[in-house]
Amino acid sequence: MAQVMTLGSIDRPVGDARPDQQEERVLAQRCLDGDSSAFAVLVRLHGAAVHRFCVRLVGPSVGEEVAQETFARCWTRLGEFRWESSLRSWLFRIALNLCRDHLKSARVRDDAAARSDAEEADPARGPEGEAVGQQTLAVVRRAVERLPAKYREAFVLKHVEDLSYEEMQAIVGLEIGALKVRVHRARNMLKALLLEEESRS
Amino acid sequence: MNPLDDRLQTLLDSEEHEGSLRADLAAEAGQAERDRALLEGAIRALRRPVEPLPADFEARVMARVAARPRPQPGRSWAGFLEHLAAVPAWGRLAGAAAALALVAAVSAWAGFRAGQSSQSSPVAATERKVVVRFALAAPDARRVELAGTFNGWGAQGIALARGADGGWTATLELPRGRYEYTFVVDGQRWLPDATAESVEDGFGGRNAVIDI
Numbered sequence: 001m002a003q004v005m006t007l008g009s010i011d012r013p014v015g016d017a018r019p020d021q022q023e024e025r026v027l028a029q030r031c032l033d034g035d036s037s038a039f040a041v042l043v044r045l046h047g048a049a050v051h052r053f054c055v056r057l058v059g060p061s062v063g064e065e066v067a068q069e070t071f072a073r074c075w076t077r078l079g080e081f082r083w084e085s086s087l088r089s090w091l092f093r094i095a096l097n098l099c100r101d102h103l104k105s106a107r108v109r110d111d112a113a114a115r116s117d118a119e120e121a122d123p124a125r126g127p128e129g130e131a132v133g134q135q136t137l138a139v140v141r142r143a144v145e146r147l148p149a150k151y152r153e154a155f156v157l158k159h160v161e162d163l164s165y166e167e168m169q170a171i172v173g174l175e176i177g178a179l180k181v182r183v184h185r186a187r188n189m190l191k192a193l194l195l196e197e198e199s200r201s
Numbered sequence: 202m203n204p205l206d207d208r209l210q211t212l213l214d215s216e217e218h219e220g221s222l223r224a225d226l227a228a229e230a231g232q233a234e235r236d237r238a239l240l241e242g243a244i245r246a247l248r249r250p251v252e253p254l255p256a257d258f259e260a261r262v263m264a265r266v267a268a269r270p271r272p273q274p275g276r277s278w279a280g281f282l283e284h285l286a287a288v289p290a291w292g293r294l295a296g297a298a299a300a301l302a303l304v305a306a307v308s309a310w311a312g313f314r315a316g317q318s319s320q321s322s323p324v325a326a327t328e329r330k331v332v333v334r335f336a337l338a339a340p341d342a343r344r345v346e347l348a349g350t351f352n353g354w355g356a357q358g359i360a361l362a363r364g365a366d367g368g369w370t371a372t373l374e375l376p377r378g379r380y381e382y383t384f385v386v387d388g389q390r391w392l393p394d395a396t397a398e399s400v401e402d403g404f405g406g407r408n409a410v411i412d413i
Contacts (some may be wrong), residue, residue, distance in 0.1 A: 020334070
């Protein structure tokens, strides 16, 4: 049987191929013409990525709520989008702003903490059934959640969503140099937090 | 110049006791490696999918959309509308599985083209066509082509375009019907779409099938 190469590394989400911008522009135009079924296609194309991004920033229950609202706002404001960035970057920008609003509330921190506690008893397993290095997923997530919001955002966008600095610039609205500084600081902070979390657990 | 370079220069200038300097350099390199491993382990852990997209996510989003005002076109869309009139049909993306091709099945749409001559038959002017996007994940391939009943299994095939992520795509407008197809990688390997229905090709292999 022929072997088909996998897309990227094993860590990249499956089925996360970027859609063609020409197709997206036509779908968007159909939306502007009132065809909501075309918007359902856009939701299918970007839903998994937006949902994953939101969950990484604010936890699963709030993340799903934010992801849904992201698309609802995208629908309402679609006529304003000028295609100066990719549609996905714009969706991430909307999601990021919504996540920032939620991150100010204590409810999100409780949600994330409760999730981390639940996961501590069930460490993440790799595909071969082996523990993920010496770190459980709960330890890593607790450390990431302790990062200040702007550094957590930068780290997630760069290392979890695997975006280029140019894509991050379109989402966050900062110059690339400033983004690199944030990512660098996020790495240093996370390193210290991981060591602290590991020693506690 | 990074701190390690300074220490190396000092060592070569023999301005510090060699033994202690070498030990310090080795310790710094070792710490850098441990830091790298720590962060890479954290990144791998974070990238693992833990919360799948809920099955009813799309339905919930569309319920919210139904309650919102319709989007209004901005002025920048005016020029694009003229171009859009020449585009007949689009649809939706169906199915995605690890390491395998995506086939976009689209909903048909009456096609008509701006500026077509009045000699065009009414049937041709409104013929329903479907836009189908074929995609293959093959980051190591040098070229990928699509061959099928839609191009008579042409020897050169239909060239797919390579994306930045190593994925290859081609978008075709096809009349409704049933088509057999396969991917040809680097002109040598014939790869059927393992996620699609397939039929025997009469040569001991199988072709993928799509009904649109």
